[in-house]
Amino acid sequence: MERPTYRLFVLQIAEQQPIFYFNPINMSIRELLNDYTPAQGWDEMFDGSSVRPAYQPVMDRLAAMGFDAIQKYHAQAGELFMSQGVTFTVYSEDEGIERIFPFDIIPRIITGTEWAQVEAGIRQRLKALNKFLHDIYHEQHILRDNIIPAWLIASCPHYTREVHGINVPHDLYVHISGIDLIRGEDGRFYILEDNLRTPSGVSYMLGNREVTKRLFSNLINTNPVRMINNYPLLLHSILLSLSPRNVRQPMAVILTPGVFNSAYYEHTFLARQMGIPLVEGRDLVVSNHKVFMKTTRGLEQVDVIYRRIDDEFLDPISFKPDSILGVAGLLGVYRKGNVAIVNAMGNGVADDKAVYAYVPDMIRYYLNEEPILPNVPTYLLHDPEHRAHVFQNMEKMVIKGTNQSGGYGMLMGNKASQEEIDLFKKKITDNPREFIAQPIIRLSTVPCFLDGKLTPRHVDLRPYALCGPSGIEIVPGGLTRVALKEGSLVVNSSQGGGSKDTWIID
Amino acid sequence: MLSRSADSLFWLNRYIERAEGLLRTLHTSYVLSLDKGPYVNDSWTTILDIFSGFSDDEKRRVETTSAIIVEHILLDPSNPNSLRNILTRARENARSMQDHLTKEVWEQVNFMYHRINSNSIDAQLTSGNEIAVIESVLTNCLLYTGILESTMFRGMSWDFMNLGKYIERCLLSIDLMEKQITINDLSEEKDILYWRHLLFSLSGYEFHLKNYRSQDANQNVVHQVLLNDLFPRSVLYCLQHIDTYLGNIVQANDPADPTGLLRQFGRIKSSVAFADEHMIRQTGVPQYLSRLRSDLYAFSSTLGQTYFSYA
Numbered sequence: 001m002e003r004p005t006y007r008l009f010v011l012q013i014a015e016q017q018p019i020f021y022f023n024p025i026n027m028s029i030r031e032l033l034n035d036y037t038p039a040q041g042w043d044e045m046f047d048g049s050s051v052r053p054a055y056q057p058v059m060d061r062l063a064a065m066g067f068d069a070i071q072k073y074h075a076q077a078g079e080l081f082m083s084q085g086v087t088f089t090v091y092s093e094d095e096g097i098e099r100i101f102p103f104d105i106i107p108r109i110i111t112g113t114e115w116a117q118v119e120a121g122i123r124q125r126l127k128a129l130n131k132f133l134h135d136i137y138h139e140q141h142i143l144r145d146n147i148i149p150a151w152l153i154a155s156c157p158h159y160t161r162e163v164h165g166i167n168v169p170h171d172l173y174v175h176i177s178g179i180d181l182i183r184g185e186d187g188r189f190y191i192l193e194d195n196l197r198t199p200s201g202v203s204y205m206l207g208n209r210e211v212t213k214r215l216f217s218n219l220i221n222t223n224p225v226r227m228i229n230n231y232p233l234l235l236h237s238i239l240l241s242l243s244p245r246n247v248r249q250p251m252a253v254i255l256t257p258g259v260f261n262s263a264y265y266e267h268t269f270l271a272r273q274m275g276i277p278l279v280e281g282r283d284l285v286v287s288n289h290k291v292f293m294k295t296t297r298g299l300e301q302v303d304v305i306y307r308r309i310d311d312e313f314l315d316p317i318s319f320k321p322d323s324i325l326g327v328a329g330l331l332g333v334y335r336k337g338n339v340a341i342v343n344a345m346g347n348g349v350a351d352d353k354a355v356y357a358y359v360p361d362m363i364r365y366y367l368n369e370e371p372i373l374p375n376v377p378t379y380l381l382h383d384p385e386h387r388a389h390v391f392q393n394m395e396k397m398v399i400k401g402t403n404q405s406g407g408y409g410m411l412m413g414n415k416a417s418q419e420e421i422d423l424f425k426k427k428i429t430d431n432p433r434e435f436i437a438q439p440i441i442r443l444s445t446v447p448c449f450l451d452g453k454l455t456p457r458h459v460d461l462r463p464y465a466l467c468g469p470s471g472i473e474i475v476p477g478g479l480t481r482v483a484l485k486e487g488s489l490v491v492n493s494s495q496g497g498g499s500k501d502t503w504i505i506d
Numbered sequence: 507m508l509s510r511s512a513d514s515l516f517w518l519n520r521y522i523e524r525a526e527g528l529l530r531t532l533h534t535s536y537v538l539s540l541d542k543g544p545y546v547n548d549s550w551t552t553i554l555d556i557f558s559g560f561s562d563d564e565k566r567r568v569e570t571t572s573a574i575i576v577e578h579i580l581l582d583p584s585n586p587n588s589l590r591n592i593l594t595r596a597r598e599n600a601r602s603m604q605d606h607l608t609k610e611v612w613e614q615v616n617f618m619y620h621r622i623n624s625n626s627i628d629a630q631l632t633s634g635n636e637i638a639v640i641e642s643v644l645t646n647c648l649l650y651t652g653i654l655e656s657t658m659f660r661g662m663s664w665d666f667m668n669l670g671k672y673i674e675r676c677l678l679s680i681d682l683m684e685k686q687i688t689i690n691d692l693s694e695e696k697d698i699l700y701w702r703h704l705l706f707s708l709s710g711y712e713f714h715l716k717n718y719r720s721q722d723a724n725q726n727v728v729h730q731v732l733l734n735d736l737f738p739r740s741v742l743y744c745l746q747h748i749d750t751y752l753g754n755i756v757q758a759n760d761p762a763d764p765t766g767l768l769r770q771f772g773r774i775k776s777s778v779a780f781a782d783e784h785m786i787r788q789t790g791v792p793q794y795l796s797r798l799r800s801d802l803y804a805f806s807s808t809l810g811q812t813y814f815s816y817a
Contacts, residue, residue, distance in 0.1 A: 084609075085601070085616045259602050271605040278605045283508050294509045296662070296813040297759045 039456040039487075041185045041442040044108060054109045054505055061219045062106070070105070073215045074449055077103050080214065086207050086265055101204050102498030104448045107212065108459060108480040112506040115476060118189055121373030122179055122465055123472045124363060129196065129350050130467065131366040133173035136349060137164050147365050148358045155433050156355065157403055158348025160311060162318050166335050166345075169242045170469040173344040176235070176306075178202075178479075181373070181461045183444035190376050190441070192460060194351040194359070197343060198308050201499075202231060202464050203266035205479045208501040226476035226504045231464065232273035235306075238468035239274070242340040243303040252304035253279045253293065257313070257325045267308055281309075286329035291339045304340045311345050353402040353436050354380055377439055382432040390428075390437040394421050397437045398489075399428070412489065414440055443489055446500065448482060458483045460491050461502065476504040507662050511606050513814040514599040515663050516670035518615070521596035523674040526647040527707075528557050528589055531682065532579055533640050534706040539572055549703060550575060552685040559585035576636045580643075581627065589643065593622050608657040614650050621646065662758055665751045669809075672751070676744035677802060682707055683731050684795045701727050708739040728791060729783045741798065745775045755813070765812050767805075774801045 038046045045055045062070065081087070081100040110118075135142050136153065143150040153159050178199030180192040209228055213220055236252070243250030256267040258280050271278035283293050284302065292299035312319045314326040333339045349355065357378040360371045379386040379397075390397055394413045401409035411424045428435050445456035463478030480500040481491035491497040531553050538549040550572075554565045557579050568574045580589045597619040604612050621627065622643065630639050658664050686704040698714070701723055705711040710730060717734075718726040735742045752771055756763050763769075777798070786794050 082620065083613055083617055085604075085612065259598065264601075268601070268604040272609075276605075277508055277511070278603070279508060280510070283510050294815075296507050296509055296512045296755075 036447055036454045036456070039445045039458075042183055042187045042444040043456060044183070044444050044446045044459070046447075054111050057223055058107065058109065058219065061216075061222070070449060071452065074105055077105055077211050077215060080211050081207065084207075086203070102482075102484060103208060103211065104450075104457075104482055104498055104500045105212070105215065106447055106449055106454075107501045107503045108446050108461075109503045109505055110461075112504060114189075115504045117372065118181065118461075118463065119474050121189070121191070121371070122463060122474055124367065124369060124372050125179065125191065125194070125359065126174055126177060126465055126467055126472055128359065128363040128366045129194065130171070130173050132362050133344065133347060133350050134171050135366075137166065137346060142362065142365060145365070147361050148355070152354060152358075152433075153349060156349050156352045158311070158346070158352060160346035160349070162331060163334075163344075163346040167337065168344050169244065169340050172242070172467055172469070173347055174350075175238060175242075175342045175344075175467050177343075177465050177467070178462045179465065181463070182376070182441060183461075184441050185444075187444075189373055189461075191359075191373050192376060193353065193356060195462075196347045196351040197310065199462070199464070200263040200266055200308075201462060201479045201481075202475075203269040204499055205464065205475070205477060205502070206231065206269075208479075208499060209477075212501045223503065224506050226506070228475050228477045231466075231475050232270060234466050234468075234473055235270070236274040236276070238466055239276075239304045239306055239342060241469050242342065244337050244340055245301070245303050247303075250303040251277075251293075251301060252306065253277045253302055255279055255281070255284070255305050255307040255309055257281075257309050261308070263308065270306075281325045281327050284327040284330075286327060286333055289333055289336045289338055291327065291330065291333050302339060304342065306342045311348065314341075314345065348403075353378075353400055354433065357436065376441060379437040381428050381435050381437060386437075387428065387432065391425060394425070396439055398440050399424050399435055399437050402434050402436055410490075412440065440489065443483075443491075446480070446482070448484070448498075448500075450484070455486070457486075458489050458491070459500070477502040507606070507666075508603075509814050511603040512662070512666045513810075514603045515606060515666040516814070518596055518599040519667040519670040520674040521592050521599065522615075522647060522650055523671045524678070525589055525592045525596065526644065526651075527675070527678040527682075528553075528579065528587075528592065529640055529644040529647060530709060531556070531707040532576065533637070533644065534703055536572060536576065536636060536640065538703055538706070552682060552703065552707070553579060555685055556681055557585075557587045559587065572636070573631075573634075576640075577631055580631070580639070581622070590622050593619050606663045608659070610653050610657045611650070614646070614653050618643070618646050618650070662755065665754045665758075666813075669748060669751045669755065672744045672747040673802065673806060675739060676741055676748070677799065679708060679731055679739050679741055679744065680795050680799050680802075684792060687791055696723055698723050704731070708737075710737055710739060713737055725783055725787075728786060732778065732786065733781065733783065742778050745778055749775055752809075759813070765808060767808055767812055770805055770808055774798070774805060777801070 036046075045052060045059075051059050078100060081103065087098040087100055132142065136159075140150075142148055143153065174196045176199065178195040178201065180195065181189045182192045183189055206229060239252040240250050243252070252274075253276055254267055254271050254274075256264065256278055258264070261267070267278055277293065279293055279302075285292050285294065285299070287299070291302045291305070293302050307314065309325050313323040315328065315330040316323050316326055317328050318331040319326075330339070330341075331345070334341055334345065357375065357380055360375055363369055363371045379390050381387045381390065390399075394416075397413040399411040399413070404410065411420060413421065416424075424435075443458040443460060446459050447454040448457045450457070459480050459482050461478050461480055463474055465472055465474045467473075480502045482498045482500055483489060483491045484496055484498045488496075535549050535553045550569055554560060554569075554575065558565070558575070559582070560568065560578070568578075578585055578588065582588045583590060585591065597615050600607060600612055600615040627639060654667070658667070682704055686701070701714075702711060704727065705714050708731065714726065714730055717736075718730065720726065730737055730740060732741045734740045735746060737743060749771065752767065756768055
């Protein structure tokens with residue numbers, strides 16, 4: 001009788017697959033590396049033709065492992081993700097397909113010194129953004145002092161009038177953030193965008209590290225890589241610290257839209273790692289200005305909701321009336337202060353791509369400091385001068401919708417056809433507030449193991465920061481997203497991006 | 507615990523138990539269909555009646571083509587009771603409450619789901635490897651039971667899961683027994699060969715040979731499947747376990763038992779615990795079984811109203 005063993009099965013499948021796709025001859029890593037030609041711009045691993053010192057131990061290790069082993073690990077990594085259910089769902093033609101988030105086994109390395117600057121920059125930025133959100137939903141000094149034009153805020157679809165004047169615990173709005181950074185040709189880090197609503201991907205960051213540990217235990221234990229896996233514990237203690245009720249064991253929950261959401265894996269992962277219930281809207285009910293969940297024991301009061309649902313779906317009474325994902329009456333409870341919502345409602349006004357252009361001004365205004373990490377130069381298209389300049393240089397620009405994410409609704413000027421460019425010009429002229437333009441920046445590259453070869457691919461970096469009453473903690477590392485298509489600068493998972501484990505090495 | 511989670515845990519184990527029952531019955535049918543003995547014509551009837559989506563005409567047409575039957579029972583997406591659909595539903599339930607399962611349990615359910623949906627299964631079936639496929643999936647069901655036993659924390663999740671498992675098992679034993687006696691009624695004496703299908707499907711053939719010496723096979727089988735509390739697929743054994751887990755759940759949630767769940771269940775249990783095989787045969791075995799089943803359905807729906815209502 002056939003008796004497949006449980007754990008080993010993963011490896012068996014991997015071994016059944018043909019291992020050599022392109023390299024019938026057993027090529028050594030040295031040869032692979034000799035073939036590697038860094039693309040134009042900043043390469044993370046190579047400085048000209050020599051390997052940067054931080055990467056040297058990894059390179060030596062890879063060379064010692066040999067090509068076969070790397071091929072095998074590459075296949076195993078995919079199987080590991082699949083068997084653990086680490087998947088996201090892609091929707092096309094009404095049918096959801098589960099995919100793994102492609103993972104590249106060669107880590108991306110950032111030195112401790114570089115990281116210190118990133119950390120300081122993000123900390124400063126988050127402080128300013130928190131102050132901005134408090135200000136904009138209370139006195140609005142920043143508008144009165146003409147730092148940001150009032151019409152820009154008024155025309156932002158995510159400016160939420162309904163939460164004006166609501167006081168949130170510890171005046172904290174952005175508890176969880178994922179601020180995207182890129183590295184330009186000069187090797188400097190730039191802020192690409194702020195994600196202050198429900199940034200996702202942290203489970204992939206942690207999952208990548210677990211896979212690296214399993215596949216390359218000998219590689220990671222000889223390098224002083226900073227630990228990242230206390231993220232769920234930090235998050236848990238922040239959630240509990242926000243409880244409006246002064247009880248010994250406050251009830252914190254994660255609110256998910258359900259199994260059909262593309263980030264569902266992450267929701268279950270975080271619930272498991274924090275040991276808190278994963279609830280859906282239908283599990284919750286509002287009664288007597290409090291939120292309860294329906295349990296086998298009857299109703300139990302909920303104190304803190306880490307929601308993974310956008311604002312407009314949270315409460316059908318106040319926002320979209322046809323949404324069944326949220327909880328009727330939630331906003332009322334929030335206003336009364338009987339429940340904490342994480343991240344706060346209305347944060348979208350601060351990560352609007354047009355408001356982004358004003359974040360350096362916010363830092364100067366609220367903190368009286370100079371920004372540590374620069375923005376990417378941004379053209380606001382309602383300004384006739386900016387617009388004329390952009391229209392003249394369309395092929396050097398990327399146009400982004402101010403309220404789009406996931407790589408949707410954007411135009412890369414260097415790749416677009418004349419029709420597409422004309423179409424965007426017309427859209428911009430009709431609704432200038434809905435678009436911004438930025439010069440195309442050649443993102444830095446890292447070698448990736450693709451089709452049996454090492455080839456340069458563009459990457460960005462999303463570090464995850466947690467703000468609690470006792471300060472801001474930034475997990476040393478983050479998610480390095482890779483644009484897997486050759487020459488592509490779009491790293492979003494919905495656009496065929498992948499990811500890498502990210503090491504901060506001292 | 508969230509009502510929705512309790513519901514999913516309960517159904518996760520009902521589905522896996524159903525999958526296990528399906529596989530064992532399918533295995534039995536397949537193996538017995540290869541024996542050219544006295545009861546060979548009936549070997550597919552039970553499984554087709556319980557687990558296929560075929561009409562009576564179709565059943566008669568496919569009866570002798572084992573390849574079609576196996577494919578239909580294991581993989582046919584249009585058959586609501588095919589193994590593929592059962593495992594897909596089991597996994598949907600598991601996926602929506604991973605926070606109540608251990609990682610090992612989740613990975614096993616996920617693995618079984620991917621296995622039944624993989625291309626290699628189709629290939630193995632078309633190359634005539636039916637038995638190997640059935641056995642390997644069955645082994646994985648057993649592995650699931652073991653993983654659950656050795657990794658799951660005891661508590662309310664565990665109690666709801668086991669409640670689902672034993673209710674499903676009890677209903678399956680009732681169904682299988684009922685099918686076997688409606689093929690031929692019990693008025694005439696049957697030898698043990700006639701009962702082989704049922705006993706193999708319940709993995710109780712060897713147990714029977716060891717424990718029953720008298721010649722009245724009908725009487726013995728009725729005793730084994732309904733009343734023998736040492737046989738893990740007997741109705742009484744299942745009811746005793748339901749009793750334990752139900753007791754734990756009531757204790758943990760609403761010790762006052764306002765809905766009388768315990769009383770309702772107590773009546774069902776005593777109708778088996780205090781019965782004997784003569785009395786049951788006097789009532790008529792089919793009548794006794796169908797009464798038991800409708801009582802269990804009614805109990806199940808009270809259970810649902812008490813603990814699972816959330817939408």
